[in-house]
Amino acid sequence: MRINYMFFLVIVVCTVLSGCSKEELTETGLVAKEYLDEKGYKILSYEKQVESYLLTESKLKQPPYDLQWSVAGNNPEPYFDKTVYVEKFIVKGHPLDNWESNGVKSKGKVYVHVFVVDGAVVGGISYPDIPARHGMVGAGYSLDGES
Template sequence: MRKRLLCIILLLVVTILSGCRATENQELTENAEIAKLYIEKEGYIVLSYESNVSTYVLTKDMVKTLPYSMYWTLPGNDPKPAYGKTVSVEKFIVKNHPLDNYKSGNAKSKGKTEVYVHLANGEVVAGTSFPVMNEQLSGGYWNINGKTN
């Protein structure tokens, strides 16, 4: 009887743990695969694919308003080639990124970074990043390589 109960508990624990790792093993869409390869080419280690967080058609007016102005005015993020196109934003958690060691007052990075890759027609057109913090951090984003200017 005890062995049976132990087996049931072990089976429950394994089931719960495997459910928590679903995002790491989930199948990537074509855009997510392109984004992942881009991130790895930049030298970052992908810890997990989170999801597609946004899809929109980019217009000149959008780039003038929040939140789009935060993304598209960063160094390396030129909106012109993406105007009139559907932009898909794929989110990953990475390490080996400059923002892994970010500090601001008492808030500090947990040693990993959120990276958002913006794609249009299967090509990377922009990217943003944000440190995963131990406390809430307010403000904008950095470009994919952790720069703001």
């Protein structure tokens, strides 16, 4: 009897832990995932939908939106007065995997924030995974690590 109880308890704990260990993809997260898959990036994890907001001209005058949308490849004008969903992933196989500057090296993976509007990827930012004490300044790089 005690063995059955312990077995049941182990199953419950494992189920709870596995259910909490990964975020479920949102609808816009799925759009972003498909985009990243098409680019050939290996998705290590889906972190979550970081935020959603209405994109306006006044919003673009505020940090961090002013910097994020100023990155090459992010043209905000067609998306004014629309909701932007920001989906965060950790990927490998990205141009920033081997980023290095002033003796600081990437840990071989990259954080990407994918901007989704009306069911399509419209931009985003990326930044290498580096030690916290060597924080980067600015908005990071374009979604594909080009700027």
